[in-house]
Amino acid sequence: MSETNSRFRPTQLLASRLFSEYGMLVVLVLLCLLFSLLTIREQHPSGKEAADALFRQLSVPDNRQRAIVIAARADSQDSLFTSTLRAQLISEGFSEVEVVQGDPQFLRETLTQRMNSSARIDIVAVTQACAPIVQTIIAQIPALQSAEVVTPQSRRWPTFLLVDNLRNVANQITVIAIIAIGMTLVIITAGIDLSVGSLIALSAVVAAWLIGELGGESATTGMMLLGSVGGILVCGATGAFSGLMITRFRIPPFIATLAMMQVAAGVAYIISQGKPIYRIPDGFILLGRGTDPLLHIPYAVILMFVLYAVAHVLMSQTTMGRYIYAVGGNSEAARLAGIRVRWVIFAVYTVCGLLAGLGGVIMASQLKSGAPTYGLSYELYVIAAVVVGGTSLMGGQGRILGTLIGALVIGVVQNGMNLTNVETYTQKVVLGLIILGAVLLDRFKQQGFRWKRQRPLTS
């Protein structure tokens, strides 16, 4: 019907296109704004940041001759704080700088001892977190009353926007986002892969088991690499098997991958005998928790961005990408245009399996163990990310970068709700509604923001 044809005016088309490509981005930005506003608090610096702030406050010439005690707890953040501050003060010419670290009991005993041995303490430098304890202790030691307690200045800043928190969000979505690349390809071919959650577990277990068998806690980098590649390849083979079932035997993707979801989960339990595998060297966490020395971005996150760039190029610049869209849009037309439809479908399931395997290795690295319980119901988060990203489950349409945005939306919402103390159960409800909202948005986008009543359900 050519009447419907002309209903799409160029301007409208442009508007809807802009919206389809950037609509979710706008939603993402709004979400970030919302959670930023909701989480504005007094932020007390800790670690190196606290040391820097205190150093600025203390480094006035008058203070050079005063005796400074840096008091803190014994954890790593506080150790970073004390060592940094001490080094800075000494290099600045402060003569009496001493560090006292430990639990409150220890702090009190040490300080009391010091005063008893008639030493002088003019300034006690502490982080905001330790300040109440130190103040209580000072109140109990009469000779210390004259000492000044100095804490780094706090500032009002959204918890959501703290570098640590943003890194946290990135870490949380990496696995989902990486697998979502493969899922996007699969869904664009009008398929679905339900097995990715189980593949995370399978890959983590296989990788951990291989590393454990090869060298245990003293495994070399090569062995770790071998174990990881092993985990990824096993998952790739599983994906390839699904692809084979779908193309050769025409089993619907939903069923084929549902079966593989069970098989993979079962195999993960069999290999691990139902228990987490911990025999992994400390170095293994580099991929999941290590950060680059310059900007301190986690390696896994960098890997994620690289993979998105590659996938984007694949889908927009290569013949394979075009064929994937074509197969999803109309597989018979694609076949009659000379495209090897089976090969394309086989390839996307294999790629999806490989990426799920990579996700499993990253998760094993983040948690420094491989357990068959990993990735439970992750397939749903992954599919949600793809759908929120604007890919149609009908196939033929979708964008890789949309999926990245979709994964970010899901990560930000979860993180934001955690920060604002939304209950876990409520979080599920909200997440479900967001998925629904994203699909509705997609519908409106295609229909030009109008309700349609006479459209049959099936078309």
Added chain:
Amino acid sequence: MVSNSDDSSAQSDANRAGDSSAPTVLEMFGIDKAFPGVQALTAASFELRRGEIHALVGENGAGKSTLIKVLTGVHQADSGGIRLDGREVRLRAPTDALRAGIATIYQELTLVNALPVRANLFLGRERVAWGVLDAEYERGRSREVFELLGVDIDPETLVSRLNIAQQQLVEIARALLAEATILVMDEPTAALTPREVERLLGVLRDLTARGMSIIFVSHRLDEVFAVADRITVMRDGSTVTTRRANEITRRQLIENMVGRAIEDEFPKTPAVPGNGVLEVRHLGGGRVHDVSFSVRQGEVLGIAGLMGSGRTDLLRLIFGADQRETGDVLLHGRPADIRSPRDAIRHGICLLTEDRKAEGLVLSASAKDNFALPNLGSWSRLSFINHGREANRFAARVGELQIRTTGPDQPAAFLSGGNQQKLLVARWLETDSQVLMFDEPTRGIDVGAKYEMYLLISRLAAQGKAIIIVSSELPEILGISDRILVMRRGQIAGEITNVAQATQEQVMALAI
């Protein structure tokens, strides 16, 4: 009104003879309808008398569908009105129209395949006794209505077991059960074989004798002239003229549709066939048995036959779309090992499929992407697409074939039928195919686009391409072919070499 038809049948028989005094049952007047950006209907009017078959013709986009949709309550007119039996009515939804006695049978049938015929006939109007369906009543009424239509369909058969023609009759039966007095049929014969068409037209004539009024929308002018009492022509959203079928010639009708005078319906430059290109020896598979023939450069070979005679299957076998069981395909005298469409394309054979939406285009993709699909391999290096080359080739072919698009990114779904078809031809020309197989190349496209398609085919033949055309429209196949093969039950039943002197009867005699 099926029941009290005895007196009106005599009356309507009189009407058919030319009495214009039959009461007007439906009047649409001054109908305007705008969609965002386009005026679909401008002061369209339409009048339907009791017991007449009134054909509505026009090119695609002329507004036929919109007018029908206004009548059936799918769209609401911006201005103008509808009178039924002299009373003005407002039809806000399809259910309103149904209640007013207007039943519509769309091109895409609306039966539930998994349910038996009986359940479909009473869908939404089930008669329930004590909380259970009254199957006996439904069965009885179904038989009655099929008897009335003079067809033999078991009410208990699953709809999925029926062929298209039978399903259409079920839809008509459903309209009768709903006591419809006006039947709207949108392209009812598009998917039927000639014999089925004949029967359908017979059923429609019988219905009018019982007082039913029928609006018949069709592209097939032969049928329009065979069955219609009056013809209304639409063009550019307006109703141009309404004439008695016996007072207008085919040519005048076409001129009214396209809005200009036409010289020749089938432009054809006589071919100068060159060397043999494609030869098929003892080809068999599926419905096709032992078919042998050859085509030469510059030749247009028509393949005629009834639907189901194996014409499409034959093309698909040559193209490698279906599995070949016996025989060989030779190109320039050498056997070509074709096992898939991919192989065929490499050998320079292409197939323009019968159903361009299901088997030709990726509707969700852009015009350019559809054009590029089989050509991407040759425009890419290390599988990276050369976008510049792609855009250039697209622009060149669009210009060459005068494809009307809003641009390379226009979704293929939004092109008109004729332009979709040209886009697919452009794609195959770009693969440098030497053998072009066209399956029903003008199905569902309007008169103007058909003419362009004939010109194109003729031009391609002159360029030395070997062309095979399958068509159900006999005038078309007689008009454009240099030679005709007629298929019957999967085999070649005969060959017509002297096409200029051949008649439709001659072809049909071989086909049946």
